[in-house]
Amino acid sequence: MSTTISSAPSARERMRAGAQNGSPALLSFIALAVIFAVTASLQPGILSVPGLTLMLMSSVPLVLAAQAQMIMMSVGDIDLSVGYLVGLVTVIAARLLADSPLMAVLLIAGILAVYAVLAYVVQRHGVPSIIVTLGMSFVWLGIGLQISPTPGGETPAWLSVISQWRPTGFPAPIVLIALATLLGWFISRHAKVGMRIRALGSQAPTLEKAGVSLIGTRISAYVIAAAMLVLAGLLLASQTWSGDINSASEFTLMTIAAVILGGGTFSGGRALPVGVTIGAVTLGLITVLLSLINLPSSLQSAAQGIIVLAVLAGRIITERIAR
Known part of the structure; x- marks a missing residue:
């Protein structure tokens, strides 16, 4: 007799899940619409x-980075090295990709291999992901500073064509945002x-009984997330x-916030790519809006946090009503 990963939910359970899954994305969309309207009124x-x-x-x-964080959070983990890893890739692209493409490719392959090892350590030895990824953030920072102590370099012409x-x-x-969302949705x-990744975050014992390797599934999640980063x-x-190792230092917390705004949870098992995209774009527009109103940079992070907390408070209220 075969073991299935999950039993079919009742109609009432599906309706409740739909309400709970849709509310966060809807709230994020409303926040996005309001912020866009205010920004447009200030700068037509x-x-x-x-x-x-x-x-x-x-x-x-x-x-794209938020979609990667979504994959990590789907298995119940958090990647605290996102910012410096993305920054390291910009350094590799600007300093090595044009003049030493083989070295650049080897470094990128090394990043993917490191993520596979991290997944093995987390799954096999029970080390919290926040510990290993926080440690790796300093490793990425050190490598980036070793390659390029100061911002600079020049990206290949073929890469600059994208922007x-x-x-x-x-x-x-x-178009690019839609493609990134489609990639996250497909995976x-x-x-x-993707089904196995979500099951690992919510039904790991059942997944194991079905004969699926938990280590292999976590490695897949980590490597996919690394490739997207x-x-x-x-x-x-x-x-x-x-290239600048610090160019995306704020991405770590922003990607986590984007996933939560989009309906994700810290416990895993949930992946809502469209909601994550809305959350990420909302956070990006908040930065633009705060710059337009000439809010001091020292207060921008606080204002951004207040807006995020307001949206999350609305999510909590609507989820309680849905229950």
């Missing part, structure tokens, strides 16, 4: 194609590995045309 020029392109371009690598692409009459970032919601770093490098 953003309603043009060039304006939307300028406003949304910086959100593209953040969306310079301008389709006629349509903002390019929307987490359509591919078989590498892509995010390359996209960021294509925009800045240079």
